[in-house]
Amino acid sequence: MTLMMLLLVSGIGSLFYRMGLDDATIILLYLLGVMILAILTSHRLYCVIFSIVSVLSFNYLFTYPQFTFQAYNKNHIATFLIFFAASFLAGALAIQLKNHARMYSQDAYSAQVLFNTSQQLSKAKDASQVFSCTAVQLHKLMNTGIIIYPIQDGNLQPSITYGTISQDMLYKNEKNVVDKVLKKGAYTGLIASEHGVYAPIHMDDSYFGIAGIEILKEQIDSFEENILLSILGESAMALKNLKILKEKEEAAILAENERLRSNFIANDLA
Numbered sequence: 001m002t003l004m005m006l007l008l009v010s011g012i013g014s015l016f017y018r019m020g021l022d023d024a025t026i027i028l029l030y031l032l033g034v035m036i037l038a039i040l041t042s043h044r045l046y047c048v049i050f051s052i053v054s055v056l057s058f059n060y061l062f063t064y065p066q067f068t069f070q071a072y073n074k075n076h077i078a079t080f081l082i083f084f085a086a087s088f089l090a091g092a093l094a095i096q097l098k099n100h101a102r103m104y105s106q107d108a109y110s111a112q113v114l115f116n117t118s119q120q121l122s123k124a125k126d127a128s129q130v131f132s133c134t135a136v137q138l139h140k141l142m143n144t145g146i147i148i149y150p151i152q153d154g155n156l157q158p159s160i161t162y163g164t165i166s167q168d169m170l171y172k173n174e175k176n177v178v179d180k181v182l183k184k185g186a187y188t189g190l191i192a193s194e195h196g197v198y199a200p201i202h203m204d205d206s207y208f209g210i211a212g213i214e215i216l217k218e219q220i221d222s223f224e225e226n227i228l229l230s231i232l233g234e235s236a237m238a239l240k241n242l243k244i245l246k247e248k249e250e251a252a253i254l255a256e257n258e259r260l261r262s263n264f265i266a267n268d269l270a
Contacts, residue, residue: 002037002046002053009033010057017062026062027083030054034087038094047091055084110227113141117231121238128160130242131209134201134235135162138213141227145169145214149178151207156182168195169214181210190225192217199229203236206243 013026034050041047059069063076117137124130127150135146145165150157156178168174177193181200184191191198197217201209211232213220220228 001041002050005033005037005040006050006053006057009054010061013058014061023058023062023079026058027079027086030058030083031087031090034091035094038091039098044092044095047095048088051084051087051091054087055080058083106223110223110230113137113227114230114234117234121234124238124242127208127239127242130235130238131160132162134211134231135160137231138211138228139163141224141231142213142215142220147212147214148201149210149212151182151209154207156210165214166195169212171195174212178210178212190217190220190229199232201232201236201239203233203240206236206240208236208239 009030009032013029016026016029034047034054037050038047056069059076059080060067117133120133120137121130124133131148131150135148138146139162145163146161147165147169148160150160174193174195177191177198181191181198189199195216196212196214197220198210198212200207201211213228
């Protein structure tokens with residue numbers, strides 16, 4: 001791409017030169033080229049190379065004597081140095097602006113995904129619905145098969161799947177990785193297997209399940225990993241709230257039974 005951009009800019013520069021336009025216009029054209037290259041690529045090295053070769057091309061094509069790398073005019077040396085510095089800075093600034101724009105876009109996307117996840121989880125009435133919602137959100141994020149193993153009393157329960165799960169994810173080797181995550185506890189990060197990655201669904205010391213994503217770990221970038229873990233965190237929070245709500249309901253029922261029992265005993269004594 002760097003070579004193509006250089007050829008394009010040099011070709012247009014040659015046209016401008018034949019039209020009698022001055023050197024400043026051609027230099028601005030090269031600066032425009034390095035900025036476009038910075039937008040199209042993500043590596044600063046390409047911009048550095050383009051900046052160096054641009055100076056050489058300008059010297060070779062547009063300064064007297066043409067088609068040599070000699071410069072008889074001492075002013076050209078200063079022009080070349082300023083040209084290179086301006087070209088390098090323009091490329092660096094363009095890359096920085098592009099990176100900032102990407103970061104803002106990722107932050108907005110992350111916030112939207114987590115908001116949607118929170119909204120969906122808030123509608124769940126039980127743990128099964130929470131796990132199903134989590135699988136759906138992970139599938140939307142990763143666009144691949146999802147398998148979730150709920151945990152009850154420290155034991156794995158029958159899995160919940162969403163999307164297309166290959167038989168590879170059900171092999172014994174994969175189950176061994178799931179057992180490994182289970183044994184390591186709630187503070188395990190992403191654990192890679194031969195066919196996917198696994199992560200716990202936990203909050204503090206509460207361990208609710210294990211999520212499996214049918215994708216190689218090296219295919220997950222840090223941005224996706226952060227959102228993935230955040231979704232699992234939202235899921236764990238929803239499961240924790242359901243657990244607390246259930247405990248309160250059980251305590252209320254127990255208290256009501258005790259009240260009725262006390263009333264019954266009091267009536268018998270009367």
